[in-house]
Each structure stands twice: as C-alpha cells, then as structure tokens.
Amino acid sequence: MTQITALILRAISAGYQYGFDIMEACQLPSGTVYPALRRLEKAGYLASSWESTAAAQAAARPRRKIYELTTDGTTALHAAERRLAEARRLLRDLPPAPTGEA
Template identity: 40%
Template sequence: MYRVRRVKSPFRITSATLDVLEAFLSAREELHGFAVAKAAGKPTGSIYPILARLEQAGWLDSHWETEHPEEGRPRRRFYALTPHGGQAARAIVLERRGELPTPQTSAPHRPRPAFGSLARWRAAW
C-alpha cells in the first residue's frame, strides 16, 4: 500500500496536469509531446505549456531526437520524469485520484473525459 505524502507543487495542478502526469507514470519509456497529448487525451496546445512548466520545475528532462526524422516530419522532443518528478507525480496522483496508473507495455491508458463531458454527450444522442 502506498503512503500518501503531501507534495508542495511549484505550480497549480489542474486536471490536465494530472492527466499528463498519469501518462508519464503509465509509460515505460520516454514520450514525445504528441504521444503525451494522445495518452492524456488532450490537445497539443494545452500539453506543451504543461510540459514546459514541469520541465522548468525540474520534474521532467527533455532532449531532441538525434536521428533524422522521416521525410515531412519535424524532429521530436522526448520527455521523461526525473527521479524527483517521478516521486512528486506519484504522490500527487495518488493524493488527487486515489490510485496510481499501471504501467503500460505498448498502448497508453485510455483518456478520461473531463468532468463527465463524454457521458453528457453520449446521453444527448
């Protein structure tokens, strides 16, 4: 059983930030920005500012891919949790969501709709 320890965050933890942290906690390898957006179920426009805040706080490390990308595709920037970031992410996700995501071998976890919006949309149909 995990012990919940309150972590003081250097920034506001939104539901989108929690989704990003869960994407990293469930990944077995570093992720590029688009993969984070896909795993978190959020648009890239909201993901990149979160990634920048997490990196500035020292929770993420990043690097540009060194191989030449495929024709017509820009280089990717890869992100991974730092040891401190991993501990903080686990504590915050556990505190806010009550459980930690299970690491995935290949496919990322299914994104959760914010505030039940998908359930309301399905009910309308």
C-alpha cells in the same frame, strides 16, 4: 498539482514520450499540453532531449522532443496518485446524509 498536470505526468510514466502522443493519450489540445510540458520541465519534474536527426530523417519527419520523468517528477506523480486514491476512498465511504427534521 492539477488533474491535468497529474494526467500528463502519468502518460509520460506510462511510456508516452512525445508531445503529440501525450496529447492523444490525455485527450488534451496542444494549447494545454505544450505549456504544461514547459512548466513541468522548468519545475524539474521532466527532462527533455531531442531525438537524433538520423531517426527523424529515416521517418521523413522533423525531430521530436523526448520527455521523461525526473526523480522529482516521479515523486510528485506518486503523491498525486496517493491523493487521488484517498479522494476515491472518501467518496466511496461517504456516509449517507442524515435525514429528519433540522
């Protein structure tokens, strides 16, 4: 899983539900976020639905697609977070390079 994919999944798990909100939270352009959302949904990591017409009309805007993590998406995110934590630990605990003559 790429860092961008993990970041998008993390944003959705934190409550960002709409494409534009995910873009802002991740500080990524639409050309990165929307294709990733489609791939993640196709892979079974996300489910989506459209908000109600009434909600969109009340806010005077087009309907928005709502994204949520599936069980597989949550599992994948947790695995990515564990890998990141392990990488951080390895970086933190990396011993100094040996000095001397080679």
